[in-house]
Amino acid sequence: MSDTPQGRQAGPRPAVPGYHREAPGTHPPLDFPDYRSTALRHPRRPLVPLPHRLTEVTGPLLGEGRVADGDHDLTVQHAGEPLGERILVAGRVLDDDGRPVPGTLVEIWQANAGGRYRHDRDRHPAPLDPNFSGAGRCVTDSEGRFRFVTVKPGAYPWKNHPNAWRPAHIHFSVFGRAFTQRLITQMYFPGDPLFPFDPILSSVPEAARERLVSRLDMDLTMPEWALGYRWDIVLRGRDATPFEDEEDDG
Amino acid sequence: MTLPQTPSQTIGPFFAVGLPWPDGPDVVAEVTPGAVRIGGRVLDGAGDPVPDALVETWQADPAGRFAHPDDPRGPSTSGFRGFGRCPTDAEGRWAVRTVKPSPLPAPDGGIEAPHLDVSVFARGLLHRVVTRIYFPDESDANAADPLLASITDPAARARLVAVAEGDRLRFDIHLQGDKETPFFAI
Numbered sequence: 507m508s509d510t511p512q513g514r515q516a517g518p519r520p521a522v523p524g525y526h527r528e529a530p531g532t533h534p535p536l537d538f539p540d541y542r543s544t545a546l547r548h549p550r551r552p553l554v555p556l557p558h559r560l561t562e563v564t565g566p567l568l569g570e571g572r573v574a575d576g577d578h579d580l581t582v583q584h585a586g587e588p589l590g591e592r593i594l595v596a597g598r599v600l601d602d603d604g605r606p607v608p609g610t611l612v613e614i615w616q617a618n619a620g621g622r623y624r625h626d627r628d629r630h631p632a633p634l635d636p637n638f639s640g641a642g643r644c645v646t647d648s649e650g651r652f653r654f655v656t657v658k659p660g661a662y663p664w665k666n667h668p669n670a671w672r673p674a675h676i677h678f679s680v681f682g683r684a685f686t687q688r689l690i691t692q693m694y695f696p697g698d699p700l701f702p703f704d705p706i707l708s709s710v711p712e713a714a715r716e717r718l719v720s721r722l723d724m725d726l727t728m729p730e731w732a733l734g735y736r737w738d739i740v741l742r743g744r745d746a747t748p749f750e751d752e753e754d755d756g
Numbered sequence: 757m758t759l760p761q762t763p764s765q766t767i768g769p770f771f772a773v774g775l776p777w778p779d780g781p782d783v784v785a786e787v788t789p790g791a792v793r794i795g796g797r798v799l800d801g802a803g804d805p806v807p808d809a810l811v812e813t814w815q816a817d818p819a820g821r822f823a824h825p826d827d828p829r830g831p832s833t834s835g836f837r838g839f840g841r842c843p844t845d846a847e848g849r850w851a852v853r854t855v856k857p858s859p860l861p862a863p864d865g866g867i868e869a870p871h872l873d874v875s876v877f878a879r880g881l882l883h884r885v886v887t888r889i890y891f892p893d894e895s896d897a898n899a900a901d902p903l904l905a906s907i908t909d910p911a912a913r914a915r916l917v918a919v920a921e922g923d924r925l926r927f928d929i930h931l932q933g934d935k936e937t938p939f940f941a942i
Contacts, residue, residue, distance in 0.1 A: 517820065520828040522863045532761045534882035541766075543880030546801035547931045549939050554907060556886065556940035560860050561873045564824035565814060566839035572777075602757045615774030623770040627808075641774030677768060679775060683826070685814050685873050686942055690884065692765040709882050710763040717762055740759045 524558030525686040526602060526742040534709035541705040542666050558686060558745075565685040568611045569645045578644040580616075580656040588638035590619025590657035594734040595693070596726055598650040599680055601743035606650025607687075612739075613643045613679040614654060621660030621674075630662050655732070661700055673700035673707065680739055687741040694719045695735065764884065767877040769808045772843060776810075780841035783813065783854035790818065794889060794918060794925040795851025798844050798876065801932030805848025809878035811929070813840040813852055813889070815871070820858030829861075851924075856891055862902055869897035869904070876929055885939045889927050890917045912938045 536548035556562065581587055595614075599607040617623045617640065620632035624640055640659075644652050659674045675692040682688065694707065696719055701707055707715060717740070726734025767775075784791050794813075798806040816822050821832035823839075832838070840852030860868040872889040890898050898904055898917060907913045915937055918925035930937050 517829055517861050519861045519863055519865070522826075522828065526757060529757070529761050533764045536882060536885070538882060541880070541882065543766075544882060545880075546804075547806065547878060547880035549885060549936055550801075550932055551912075551936055551938070553939050553941035554903075556903065556942045557864060558942075559862050559864075559868060560822065560827055561814065561816065561868075561871065562942060564822040564826055566837070567824060568839065600759060602759045602761050604758050613774055615771060617770075623773055625770040625773055628770060639773070643774075677765075677771065677774070679767075683824075685875075688812075688875055688884065689762060689764060690767050690877055691762055692768075706766060706882070710765075714760065714763050717760060718765065738762075740762045742761060743757060 520560065522558070522560060522563050523745045524563060525684055525744050528742065529602070531711045532714050538705065538709040541709055562685050565683060565687065566681055567609065567683060568681060569609050572611055573643050573645050578642055578652075578654050580638065580640065580642045580654065583639055584637040586637045588618065588635050588657050590635075590660075592655070592732040593658050594653065594655055594726055594728065594732050595676065595720065595737065596651065596653040596734065597737040597739065599646050599652065599682070599739045599741065600650055601682075601687075601741050603743040605743065606646070606648070607682055607741060608646055608648045608650055610646050610681050610683060611643060612646060612652045613641075614656075614676050615641045616656065616676045617659040617662055619657045619660050621662030632660070632662065658695065666705060671700055671703065673698040673704050678739065680741065682741045689739070689741060691739070692718060693737050696721055764882060766879060766882050767810060769879040771810060771877070775841070776843045777841060781852045783815070783837055783840040783852050786853065788855060790855045791853055792855065792923070792925055793851050793853050794872070794927055795842070795849065796926045796928040797848040798850065798878065798929045799848060799931065803933065805844070805846070806878050806931065807844055807846045807848055809844040809848070809850070809876055811842050811844065811850040811852075812875045812877075813854065813872045814838055815854065815873065816857035816860060818855050818858055820860055859897055864902070866902045867897070867900060869894050869901040871901075874929075876931070878931075881931075885931070886942045887929065887937050887939050888916055892917055892920050892925070907938055
């Protein structure tokens with residue numbers, strides 16, 4: 507067999523439904539001058555359209571093997587409890603047709619209650635908490651649900667502009683079930699007065715910003731123990747019509 | 757579509773708190789036949805290294821199958837993970853150890869040359885950027901690849917093909933500038 511595209515067995519053409527494209531007005535632009543670090547890091551050439559073929563409609567399904575018992579609880583990872591306001595953060599991973607995304611890995615990381623990350627390059631002179639690492643993970647259940655126990659992160663200063671402060675937030679990383687669905691984002695807390703001053707949240711088109719803000723949920727809140735914040739993550743859904751194989755159509 | 761999609765936000769500078777995995781760069785184990793290191797640097801528009809980027813790769817196995825049930829031809833049976841994740845170091849370097857995938861049938865006709873899909877996240881990137889890595893010993897397959905063919909600038913096209921350096925493959929990711937890597941709207 508010769509080593510050419512014609513000679514190699516790539517197999518019959520598969521019918522593969524793609525995923526919805528990113529809805530206009532959803533994502534921040536890559537070039538956003540108010541967030542200074544975008545200046546030298548955004549591509550200047552137009553993005554090339556990538557049709558959704560096999561590599562794009564599949565993706566890493568990293569589930570149980572990546573998560574240990576207790577990984578969803580950031581308050582039990584050390585000898586003592588972390589300082590700060592204990593909270594629950596729960597929600598669902600859904601696609602934009604409202605279908606749950608089960609069995610997908612959700613990873614979070616965050617600052618401690620004082621607004622300090624456990625990271626060498628975080629120079630904010632707020633105390634580290636020996637009882638808080640700030641990382642958690644879980645796998646969504648059959649209904650796409652996730653649930654974390656943590657402490658509310660503090661606001662913290664950064665050097666983007668004079669007197670710049672990030673509103674409190676938790677970073678979320680979600681895979682979905684296809685390369686097209688991969689998403690890294692941030693969840694905020696309702697009513698934070700820092701919102702209007704934050705270029706990272708403000709980079710999102712105005713109508714879509716509220717989608718990054720959790721809501722206080724008294725049903726999720728556990729009396730005498732922790733406030734509950736609810737936040738759903740919506741990934742792109744799948745096209746209804748598979749691509750028809752012309753040869754099969756005959 | 758009934759629900760509005762969730763917007764992206766930057767991965768920020770402190771993702772090392774939670775995202776790197778000890779085995780993240782090991783798409784395959786070291787002893788795997790045909791294993792090759794693919795890596796390079798992530799560079800900004802001034803040519804400076806990006807020390808706070810995360811590079812992720814996704815690919816088929818050497819039989820052209822994915823560790824995933826949605827491939828209508830059936831899933832990989834080799835136990836192949838297909839996924840790599842590597843944060844950049846202080847010099848902007850990243851690398852994964854993997855094997856070359858097989859070509860793939862394109863549903864819209866043609867055959868896709870062996871490739872890896874790549875996501876790049878970084879401080880200063882408000883949304884991931886997506887590119888592909890092709891293989892330098894696949895010139896015939898690359899010439900017939902429908903996605904490469906859609907890139908009209910030959911210099912840009914060439915930047916999607918890794919460069920053989922000894923027993924490694926080098927793939928630098930230029931986020932901006934004269935050598936800007938082609939990125940895809942996915």
